[in-house]
Amino acid sequence: MERNDFPKDFIFGVATASYQIEGAYNEDGKVPSIWDVFSHTPGKIKNNENGDVACDHYHRYEEDIKIIKDIGFDAYRFSISWPRVMKNTKEKNEKGLDFYNKLIDKLLENNITPFITIYHWDLPLFLYEKGGWLNDDIALYFQDYSSILFQNFGDRVKHWITLNEPWCSSFLGYFYGIHAPGHKNLQEAIKTDHNLLRAHGYSVEAFRDLVKDGKIGITNVTTKVEPADETEEDFYVALLVDELTNGWFYDPIIFGRYPENARAILQRNGIEIFENDMNIISKKIDFFGINYYTRQLVKYAPEEPFMFRTIEGELEKTEMGWEIYPEGLYDMLLKIYNRYKTPLYITENGMAGPDKIENGKVHDTYRINYLKSHFENALKAIKDGVDLKGYFIWTLMDNFEWAEGYSKRFGIVYTDYTTQKRYLKDSAIWLKKFLEGK
Numbered sequence: 001m002e003r004n005d006f007p008k009d010f011i012f013g014v015a016t017a018s019y020q021i022e023g024a025y026n027e028d029g030k031v032p033s034i035w036d037v038f039s040h041t042p043g044k045i046k047n048n049e050n051g052d053v054a055c056d057h058y059h060r061y062e063e064d065i066k067i068i069k070d071i072g073f074d075a076y077r078f079s080i081s082w083p084r085v086m087k088n089t090k091e092k093n094e095k096g097l098d099f100y101n102k103l104i105d106k107l108l109e110n111n112i113t114p115f116i117t118i119y120h121w122d123l124p125l126f127l128y129e130k131g132g133w134l135n136d137d138i139a140l141y142f143q144d145y146s147s148i149l150f151q152n153f154g155d156r157v158k159h160w161i162t163l164n165e166p167w168c169s170s171f172l173g174y175f176y177g178i179h180a181p182g183h184k185n186l187q188e189a190i191k192t193d194h195n196l197l198r199a200h201g202y203s204v205e206a207f208r209d210l211v212k213d214g215k216i217g218i219t220n221v222t223t224k225v226e227p228a229d230e231t232e233e234d235f236y237v238a239l240l241v242d243e244l245t246n247g248w249f250y251d252p253i254i255f256g257r258y259p260e261n262a263r264a265i266l267q268r269n270g271i272e273i274f275e276n277d278m279n280i281i282s283k284k285i286d287f288f289g290i291n292y293y294t295r296q297l298v299k300y301a302p303e304e305p306f307m308f309r310t311i312e313g314e315l316e317k318t319e320m321g322w323e324i325y326p327e328g329l330y331d332m333l334l335k336i337y338n339r340y341k342t343p344l345y346i347t348e349n350g351m352a353g354p355d356k357i358e359n360g361k362v363h364d365t366y367r368i369n370y371l372k373s374h375f376e377n378a379l380k381a382i383k384d385g386v387d388l389k390g391y392f393i394w395t396l397m398d399n400f401e402w403a404e405g406y407s408k409r410f411g412i413v414y415t416d417y418t419t420q421k422r423y424l425k426d427s428a429i430w431l432k433k434f435l436e437g438k
């Protein structure tokens with residue numbers, strides 16, 4: 001497989017997120033986020049690490065852009081830190097806007113197309129203190145914030161993603177409690193997800209007025225859900241879990257309603273489902289972003305509240321314990337495209353590996369094999385009719401991996417956190433050769 005096997009205008013990119021790489025957590029007027037508070041709370045993050053410094057990208061962005069350029073990527077997906085550009089619900093932080101203006105200009109100078117993610121989990125504390133995603137007003141606060149970004153960057157940035165993975169913000173942040181703000185309440189998860197989708201819709205509405213020649217979408221985590229065994233019961237719960245983890249975040253945006261089986265089982269468990277603003281939520285988008293990593297195997301378990309439990313699979317796993325399952329990428333690209341008939345980008349795909357540095361080298365052959373096999377499945381999907389426009393690798397450099405702190409390395413570039421030096425791993429060198437084949 002070569003780069004030229006992909007369509008001529010196919011985009012290969014690399015992705016990061018503000019809280020995971022920037023550091024400078026309290027510099028130049030940036031106010032706290034819920035992740036600053038969560039990571040400063042003892043016991044929440046492995047080894048009690050935090051994003052105060054991270055990869056110090058706030059001060060090293062020029063060097064990092066040089067690396068992106070050197071590897072040969074067409075595009076770079078990054079997120080804006082809401083608390084870095086807004087001091088409160090009304091006042092902008094000009095120094096924060098300046099940082100992103102310099103970043104965007106440097107990217108364009110290097111002929112790298114910027115893709116902006118408006119929200120990648122770092123909610124300003126001043127909004128959390130007003131109820132955060134539980135407060136219905138947040139949708140309009142998000143529209144105001146989005147509009148400021150569109151007005152400041154929309155002249156140069158034409159590809160926008162409203163939210164990164166509302167499933168994570170709502171279910172990890174408000175039900176499982178392993179992400180900020182660490183709540184454990186299913187009704188809150190359902191409520192926050194509805195407000196996240198409302199915020200998405202209001203942002204799209206503003207975008208159509210402010211960036212008329214731009215494209216906007218939303219990124220969903222997209223996991224292949226499979227029955228653990230070939231029994232009717234396992235097939236049923238697989239359908240149910242697919243609706244709860246995938247359909248719940250895709251269907252409202254295209255069909256203006258939540259998937260019915262998941263809805264029914266939530267209501268049977270006394271959960272209130274929300275209907276308001278479905279006309280806003282389903283405002284037409286230009287693409288879906290798919291974050292694909294692995295599959296989820298489920299087993300019928302009537303004793304469980306939602307009749308299923310997740311089973312550990314037998315396939316080779318990454319350092320996150322996630323099975324390596326490239327065929328699942330093909331399956332989900334076909335499923336999502338054929339159901340929603342909306343252009344797609346893979347906005348994240350990658351793996352955490354047992355990366356060890358020796359004499360400045362990291363021999364991550366496993367990551368080369370991972371990327372190769374997932375590229376092959378993406379290409380197969382294109383050949384089978386999926387309108388797949390691009391593929392962003394997660395991630396540029398090792399960074400703050402949320403609850404895992406710095407213990408998990410997803411980068412194609414190795415970060416030495418004591419010196420802040422960056423080292424191209426073998427996977428980056430392989431990609432450089434692959435991308436040269438243009």
Ligand SMILES: OC[C@@H]1[C@@H](O)[C@H](O)[C@@H](O)c2nc(CNc3ccccc3)cn21
Binds near residue numbers: 020164394401
């Ligand atoms: O975990 C790797 C990346 C993470 O660093 C990104 O910020 C985030 O967008 C992201 N989403 C997934 C897939 N979803 C997920 C599942 C379980 C825990 C955390 C994320 C993986 N990743």
